[in-house]
Amino acid sequence: MGLSIEHLAAKYIESLLIANFSRRTIGNYRGTLGKFMGYLKSYQVDSPDQITKELLQDYQAFIAGEKNKFGRNNAVKSQNNTLKIAIYFCRFMADNDFILKDPTRGIRYAREPKCLPRDILSPAEAKKILEQPDHQTPTGYRDRAILELFYSSAIRNEELRNLDLSDLDCPNATLMVRHGKGNKDRYVPIGKTACQCLEGYLCHIRPVFLRDFKPTDALFLSNRGTRIGHSCLDATIKKYARMAKLTKKVSPHTFRHTCATHLVNNGMNIRHVQALLGHASLSSTQIYTRVAISDLKRVLKKHHPREKTTKKEARVPE
Numbered sequence: 168m169g170l171s172i173e174h175l176a177a178k179y180i181e182s183l184l185i186a187n188f189s190r191r192t193i194g195n196y197r198g199t200l201g202k203f204m205g206y207l208k209s210y211q212v213d214s215p216d217q218i219t220k221e222l223l224q225d226y227q228a229f230i231a232g233e234k235n236k237f238g239r240n241n242a243v244k245s246q247n248n249t250l251k252i253a254i255y256f257c258r259f260m261a262d263n264d265f266i267l268k269d270p271t272r273g274i275r276y277a278r279e280p281k282c283l284p285r286d287i288l289s290p291a292e293a294k295k296i297l298e299q300p301d302h303q304t305p306t307g308y309r310d311r312a313i314l315e316l317f318y319s320s321a322i323r324n325e326e327l328r329n330l331d332l333s334d335l336d337c338p339n340a341t342l343m344v345r346h347g348k349g350n351k352d353r354y355v356p357i358g359k360t361a362c363q364c365l366e367g368y369l370c371h372i373r374p375v376f377l378r379d380f381k382p383t384d385a386l387f388l389s390n391r392g393t394r395i396g397h398s399c400l401d402a403t404i405k406k407y408a409r410m411a412k413l414t415k416k417v418s419p420h421t422f423r424h425t426c427a428t429h430l431v432n433n434g435m436n437i438r439h440v441q442a443l444l445g446h447a448s449l450s451s452t453q454i455y456t457r458v459a460i461s462d463l464k465r466v467l468k469k470h471h472p473r474e475k476t477t478k479k480e481a482r483v484p485e
Contacts, residue, residue: 170265172207172215176200179259189350191325199252215260220270226253231277247276284424284454286415293318293425296417299407305375306390310403312361312368313387313395316342317404317419319361321426321444323348324400324419330386337362337369344445353445427455 170178179200183193206226212218230246241249254271261269288296297314301307316327326344334343340362342355357365373388380392387395400419408417415421423444430440441452 169215172204172213172218175215175260175265176204176256179256182259187350189346192350196252196255199249200256202249203253203256215266218257218266218270220273223250223253223257223270223274226250227274227277243277243279247279250274250276281454284428286417286421287428288413288415288417288421288425290429292411292413292415293422293429295411296404296407296413299410305372308364308372309368309376309387310407312364312372313400313403314407314422315361315364316357317422318426319358320355321423322355323423324397327387327419328395328397328400331384332369332386333384335365335369335386337366347445351445351447353442355443355445424455427452431455 180193180197183196188196203226206229207213207218210222212222227246227250230249231240233241235241240246254274257266257271258269260266261271297311297318300311300314302311313327316322320342322342322344326347329346330342330344334345336342340357340359342357343352344355345352347353373386376388376390377383377392383392383394385394389395389399404417404419404422408415427440427444430443431437437449437452437456440455441449444452446452
């Protein structure tokens, strides 16, 4: 008798550990694979050989029709990511001869709409948020340093949260981002203003948060002297966006999109933006060239013949 699907699922997760996937990625894969396992169980599929192309297509249709907590269908990208884990698992079984035939052949992902990042901040809006923390208080100063670093470096929420003291090199204005997306390390530059805020935080503010608590290497600390939490960072950004009276939906990732867009708008080479963001593919970065509409408007105004129409020619008849 062959191995059960549950046993093979455990072996697949083990293969991710051996391949040195990050803990967060493995956790996401495990949860999404569990959803597929639940689907198989509901249809009494208990042998890997029972997984067919038709079953995977039915699972894809099930995902597409599923409603989220807001009563809406999940985004197509989310649907494809859910299906992707089931496909990866099936290919793992086929590649390792646990099943005779690969059932994923001919399975096509849904076409994803090419959506632009939403709620990009203007330079004035970003500045307004950065000015909200009360730097006369330890919490306010720490938060200002966090905001400046998000805007200056375009790093992700989890990447900032995982920073240690040794990752920051203020004299050389650089930051080592360890175990970023795809478990990759990269160096990123940080701006002068962010460096000044971080130096002040390290010298005068961080010791206040660490007082009476166990020493830690974490760069940013919570009020309990521990590494600042993922949800705390998200809540901090939202709080200052509300204080700035912005109607846009703002999150740590908004600052990542905003930083990249502003750099492209100001002429930074797209390859350099790719390196800053840690994108494996240039196509992921090129979306910011589509967001940078202000440059296009300026060029259009300069070169389009109709934009050179005189006031007399453009006058509305009385």
